[in-house]
Amino acid sequence: MVATLLHEIPLQGGDVTDGVVRVGDTVRRPVSPSTPAVHALLRHLEAAGFEGAPRVVGMDGLGREVLTYLPGTTGVTRTTVTDEALVELAGLLRGFHDATAGFPLGGDGWEGGSNDDAPPEVIGHCDLTPDNVVFEGATPRALIDFDLARPTTRLFDIVTTLRHWVPIADPVDLHPLQRGLDVGARVRLFCDAYGVPPRERRRFVELSRLRLHRSYAVMRDRAAAGGGWGRMWAQGAGQRIRRAAAWLDTHEDELHAHLV
Structure with a gap:
């Protein structure tokens, strides 16, 4: 059991999990049904030598999980929207995926959500x-907030990532720094850097569309229970997904041309 200290600094940025605080060089987070599975994954990543994830410290006296704090910056900045950062992110995600080799892909305990078939x-x-990538200067160094981690395909996680980083969205919903980016070129750049094979690239648009459709349904159902999901839904998350799907339909041929 890890001692509970008094000085707590609230950490902002997450959409769903409330009550996340920094205490010294640790992060304290409320537990969820997926916490045991996530801790097992983080311990596996540590044993595999993957440096881009927090370490599990234990639990504190209030029953919260305790993870190491990873210093750096998160969110959309002039640094994070560059092509160079996108290439580095592709390498970081590839390293994470490769490091999960040998970890059991079956079993219960994950949060669940939309997925590939x-x-x-x-x-x-x-x-x-x-918000879930920690940058050190101009370089993405670590992934945080693994609450929604689950067994899936490489391409599904890539599609989910590029939804936010390329990004695939109606311009009205984008951060000002993301407007005007060449989405097709950035999809190609990321796939080249990650090493996505040609047969998988042919599925990119199809799987992106499937992911948007299914994530809308999952988020709508979770929002009915209130909490962070309900707050996101009330703030227009469903409408943003619908607009992203419409944008994808309009630009399908352009994206396909960059990938095939």
Whole structure:
């Protein structure tokens, strides 16, 4: 059991999990049904030598999980929208996927959510938004917030990541720094850097569309229970997904041309 200290600094940025605080060089987070599975994954990553994830310290006296704090910056900045950062992110995600080799892909305990129909190949992060990547200067160094991690395919996790980083969205919903980016070129750049094979690239648009459709349904159902999901839904998350799907339909041929 890890001692509970008094000085707590609230950490902002997450959409769903409330009550996340920094205490010294640790992060304290409320537990969820997926916490045991996530801790097992993080310990596996540590044993595999993957440096881009927090370490499990234990639990504190309030029953919260305790993870190491990873210093750096998160969110959309002039640094994070560069092509160079996108290439580095592709390498970081590839390293994470490769490090999950040998970790059991079956079993219960994951949060669940939308997914590919193909058999799982890796454990995916499945929520790799700019708020969940820690940058050190101009370089993405680590992934955080593994609450939605689950067995999936490499391509599904890539599609989920590029939804936020390319990004695939209606421009009205984008951060000002993301407007005007060449989405097709950035999809190609990421896939080249990750090493996505040609046969998988042909599925990119199809799987992106499937992911948007299914994530809308999952989020709508979870929002009915209130909490962070309900707050996101009330703030227009469903409408943003619908607009992203419409944008994808309009630009399908352009994206396909960059990938095939």
